[in-house]
Every structure is written in C-alpha cells, then in structure tokens.
Amino acid sequence: MRNKIYFITSSLILCYLTIFAQIIERPVYGCFLLQGGTVHTITNGSMEGDVLINEGRITAIGKDLNLPNNCELIDASEKEIYPGFIDAGTKLGLSEISSISLTRDFNEHGNLTPHMQALTAINPNGVPIAVTRVEGITTVLAAPSGGLLPGTAAVIDLFGYNPDQMYAGAKAMILEFPASGKRGRWDRRTAEKIEEDFEQAMERLNNFWKEAVRYKTLSNLETNEIRTIVQYESFLPVLSQEMPLFIEVNRAQDIVNAIEWAKDKEVKVVLTGVAEGWRLTKEILESGFPVITGPVLQTPSRAYDKYDRPYANAGAMHNAGIRVAIRTNETENVRNLPFNAGYAAAYGMGREEALRAVTIVPAKILGLDDQMGSLEVGKKANLFISNGDPFEPRTQIEQVFIRGWKIPMESRHTQLYDQFLERTPGAQMND
C-alpha cells in the first residue's frame, strides 16, 4: 500500500517535471543558418541572402550559403534580418518597480559618487529585461542618475545570468551637468536661489575635477605612494580617455555651459539628453561632441515651442552634421526605442539615418562598433528576424539572437497573454 502511494506520488512528480520541462523554452547556443531573408547590414546596404551564426559570431553573410553539419536551419524567407537595436541611455536592470524605492538601484546617496558601478546592481533576472529583448533591443547602456557624478554606467547585452555574462565591454562615466535654470513648473526656487545653487554645483564639480587631476598626477609618480581615494581612482579611466564622460544636459543654456566647460578638457565627451539641441546645432557641431538624444516621444520643453520639436530634434541635429544616437531614457519600456526612432525618422531624420541612430551610431559612440551595431562577418551575433519594418508597430519580432544564443521569445507579457487569451475556466467553473 505504502509502496503504491510512493509509486503514484513519484510518478506524479515525474509527470509534472516532464510537463514543466516542456513548457520552459531554453536558450540555444551553437550554429544557425538564417536562410533567405532580406539582410539589413546597416553598413553595407541591404540584400537578399543568408546569415550564418556560429559560436556567438556572425561567420558568413551571402547568397546560398551551405548548411554546415550540426547547424540549425532557420527559414527566414520573406523575413527581414536586422542587427539588434542598441539603446545608449536607460535604467534597465537598475529598477524593477519605480514606486518602490527598495527596488530602485540607480541613485546612491551623495553628489560625487563616480565609484558606484551600475554593473554591480543590474538584476539579470529582472522582469523588464526579457520584456525588452523580445522586441529586438539586444543591448543597452544601464546608467545611474541623480546628483552630479552618480556613477559609472555599463553596456550590457540583454541576456545572461550574472552581470559579467551580460557585460558588453564598455562603460561610461555619468555627469549630470548643473542646471542653470528652473527645472520645471514645480521648481519654486527664486532666481537668486537658482543662481546660487548653480554656482555652488559648478564649484563642487570644478573642485572635484581639480582634485581628480592632481590625484592622477600623483599616482603617476612612481616614487610617491598615495592613499587610494576611490572616487578619484574610479575617475582615472575618464582622465586617461579610456572611458567616455557622458554629460547629461538638456536646456539650451546648460548645453552652452557644458560645451564651454568641457572644450579644453582632455576627455572623451558625449552629450546626452540634449532636448534643446535644435537651438544650438552650430555650437554642438563645432564642439565635435557626439550626441545621444531622447526620448523623442516627449512634450516640448517650453510652452512656446512648436509642438513637434521633440520629434524633430534628432533630425535637426543630424542634418546639421552632428553624430546622433537615439535613446529612450526608459526603464521598463525601453521596448519603445523603435517607435522613438520611427518618429525621428518621420520628422526630418529619414528612416535610414534613424535606423543607424539605434544601431551603428550608438555602437560607435560607445566604442563597440567592432563588436555590434551592424551585420558584418566577425561581429557578435546580436540580431533579430522580423516580418517587416521593425519601426512599424504592426511588425512582429519573430526571433532574437544575443551573442549567438537563440533566445526564447518569451517574457512575462507574452506568458500572461498565452495564459489568459482564452482563459480556462471562463466566467463559470462548470461544476
């Protein structure tokens, strides 16, 4: 009797496990031949052809490629193949539920915390990550924010089970450039107070800079043993131009101030946000600094501006000759990146340039264009197959590859869809 119960119980468990194993789709690594699609290389035009992925890399692109042994054939005929989209400005992985402070990990106490590492706090299993990647965004910059120097941002591919698996090989130092004006209608500070706050912030920033430079000089002297100061230590890669300095700046006057402040400093500067860049295209172009702008889907920053300024901003800067990438600055809805790019395309940037602004241009700005941002032999296999133009809302992203892994096209959102579209039981239990 007892044995029988054991048998039934263990059979049930086995049965359950079998079913369970069947419903969880696993990522697959290896060799894949994507056959017969339109290949949008970004850097070498578009063509009908095949893409071969092997061990994480794109190993061939061309017509009628041979199917290697032990290689999975994926029919991509009538489909489009694009490099994975890159969003070079997000908080993805650093925040789970924005109203609950204990799930927000992008803003440490303190104004000058460049030593805070975003990569430390990225939750690889955060629900928004899968929600984002199944829409064709394969890589993001996860950035801290707040204060003056909130920390070091990291570029991550949106697949992996620990941050080191996800790390894509580039970091950026974030500087929230001091604001010289009101921050919005809720900002009740007097004009004097605003000026005082601004000058204080600039002084704080300049003092930090001076100390960081002095620290670098001292640490270069072999004879001089200095005490490690983590803030300055973490800033060394910026001063040695190994790591770019991302200056977050939106208001026109602040853009002017930031360019003036940064122009003589020997660092790799990238301007981010740049909501009012369209007012200052000449100044930005002359500075030579590239721009990561967005969100495009945004209200005009001043009530008297033309209604479509935010839509047209990226195009205006690009058309003036500035190198422009598009970001969402989002957390759980980074999946709106293609729609932001689509609006920029419609309002002056053009489709091809908008496409570059979410692929090869951010890859270049991040210093990762030898790894990603286009479909080229030797690059990392971050790409997706869609049934149409990925900027169009109706288009379905059908298969995503990240680092050569064939990613299950599932997220919390699709799973709830599968569970509830035809819910059983319906309104009645039938018992």
Added chain:
Amino acid sequence: MKMTYIKINLILLLLIAVSSLSWSQMETPVGSILLKGGNLITVSGEDLYETDLLIIDGIITDIGEGLSAPEGVEIKDVSGKYLMPGIVDAHSHVGLDAVNEMTNPITAEVRIADVINPYDIAFYHALAGGVTVSHAMHGSANVIGGQNQTIKHRYGHHHPDALIMDGAARTIKFALGENPIRVHGEGFTTIPNTRMGVEKVIRNAFDEALEYRKHWEKFRAVVDAGESALPPQYSERHEAILGVLDGKILIHCHSYRSDEIYMLMNVARDYDIDQLIFQHVNEGFKVAPELAEFGAMASVFSDWWSFKFEVYYSTAYNTTILSQNGVITSVNSDSRELIRHLYLEAAKAQRYGQLDDNETLRLITLNPAIQLGIEDRVGSLEVGKDGDVAIFNAHPLSIYTIPEYTFIDGVKYFDRYEDPDDMRMVIDIEEDLNHFMELKSGRGDHDCLH
C-alpha cells in the same frame, strides 16, 4: 442714499442676469467644408477610398463620390490623405487647474467642469495629434472622487464653457487599490487602509445616500399630506451618489488588480448598477470573461506597467485579450505626452496581439465614445455625426504618418502648414525666461497619481 442702494441692486441684478447666460446658450462656432477625394476610415463601416466628405454647420451631411459644395462652402482637396473620426481620449487631465480633491475618501460633489483652464497649450498639442475630444477626469486619490467632464478641444476660446461638450453623459471617478489606500489609509490614517476598506467605503456611501433619499421621501410625504415639517439637510454629495445609483451618472473606475475589479462588479450587482467602465484596468485581462459577462467596459494604457506594484503582473497584451473576449475597450493617454500620439498608442495593439486595423482604430474612436455616452455624436465618420475629423498624410497606424489637419464641428483647429510655432493664448514674460520643463522619460509630468 436710498437711491444709491437701489442703483447698486439694479446693477447687481443686471450683472447676475448677464453672467447666468451660459456659454452653451451662446453656442460654440460651427463650420462648413467639403473635403474632396480623401481616403475615409469611417470606423463604423468599410474604408472608403477617394471619397468626399461634406460638413455643413458642424455636422457631417454627406459622404460619397463627386459631391459638390453648396454656395460659399470652402472646398479642400485632401486626395491621397487619410481621414478618420476625431480621436477620443477616455482618460485625460490636461487643461485642469486642479485634479485631486484629496481631503476625503468621498468627494462626489466636486466637479471638474469648474476647473477647466482653456489656456493650456496641451489642448493644442492634442489637436496636433488628431485628438478632438477628451474625458477630463478627477484624480484617483479618493475612492469616490469628483464628477468628470467630457470636453471638445476648442482651443482658442477664452471661456472655459466653450470646451464643454453638451449632451455628453455625466460621469464620476471612482478609484480602487493603492492610491486611495496611500492617500487616506497611510496619509490620513483613516479608512480605507486596505482593499477591504475600499469596498466598505463604497457600500457605506451607497447606503447613506439611500438613507438620505428615505428622509426626503418621508419629508415630502408629510408635506404632501398638507402638514409642515423641517426638510432634511440638502447634500450635494448624496445627490451625486443617488445619480450613480439611478444610472444617471456613469462610474469610470480607476483600478488595476483583478480582485478589486471583480469586487466592484459584485457591489454594482448588489445595487442594480448595470454599467461600469474600468480605467487603466491593467489586470482586466485576468477577469476578461467576468467583465464581458457583466457588460463592463475597459479603458487601458497601451503599454504602461511596473511603475507600481499593482501593475507589476500586467501585460501590454491586455488590450488584445480584453477585445478578443468581447469587452468594449479603449486606449487612453492619461498624460500630456501620450495624448499627442494616441494613434501610435492604439497601433501598439497590433504589435502586442495583432488586432486588425478596424479593431485597433476603434480603440481611440468609437469605443471610447461609447464609454462616454457620446457614440451618437462622434467616434465614426457617418452622416449626422459631428464634423470632427483628423487628417493624416498616410494611414494613421503607420509610425511614419504625420497628422496634418484637425477639425471640430467643421472648424479647423490645427493645420500643420499654418502653425506659427508659438501657439500660446497668453504670454508670460517670466515663463519665457525661465520656464524649461526638465522631463526625462516618456511618461511626462503628471499630478493625477495614476
């Protein structure tokens, strides 16, 4: 001395007489125009290609091929363009001086109609996205909030009443879950502090209103019998709630979790309320069969989730699941930003669930019109309906489409090619110098709590 008093009284009387002439009695402007050769997305019927649409005195009077304009009516060539009914937003807070009367869990007596600010530039931004009608709502701080107001975006008129849409159904805001609990339970340490409390606040409010009615009935019976009695105290709050119980005021209920949605349907059944419109309703998809069975409707975000715990277990496929289960569903903005491109928000239902074009466009036209009780006036291009038309350079569900013209009652309120950049109605020098909205995420600024 006495004469002066009489004079003043006379002047006062005159003033009162003049001010009591409400705007609606003065009538808002209507226009006439013949829109030639456009592609008409009628929503209620088939798409009509290369077809003319005639608006006379603010009403669509004819749709067909080869229409001619009556004497003096402007003809506009719109060939190659796409015409759709003016977009209806079932949840908005733009153009309001106040949103939340958060001093009591029940504030059924307050009216959004009293705080409309016709100068808000957001009305123009909405027009530039083809949105002609919105449901200006009270916020979600209170379990039973204030009465909402359906408005037409007649930007350019100084009188707030010029925006009011006459004949729209009366509606009231209810709110369940985290917001009333946070404001009242946690903030003021009063009921409701739980979802149990939220239910009781609603039931108590209904019971008290019914009790109030009994007192009045008793009083009237006494008076009718020819006897004298002291009348009960008049309560605007109870009167409004009786309007809800009598089906004269529609409930538009802020809600997220499936259990609270289900709770309100049970409460409604107990009080013979047969119409419910749920707002946000992120977990509506979990009780879609129950919503369909009740006949309740849903007005949702296209893709917002995870900004608070009660929307963490939600999905962008909500719109599709609700629609496929037969729930009349709309997609709303609840934001100064999204109201500018509701046609994109609706289009997302094609990415997350592949609704067809007509089902998708219904989400921002006919379905919200039904939810606001104005489907006989707007929401489709049909003869007899208001001349509210949004004109795009291509199909409105494409990402590359640009809205070009927007008409309300046959009057053009937006023209992309005659837009002088600065469309403010009032100029504030201070604002010119200092006002910069540091907005960093697509969610924009908001003070309605969500």
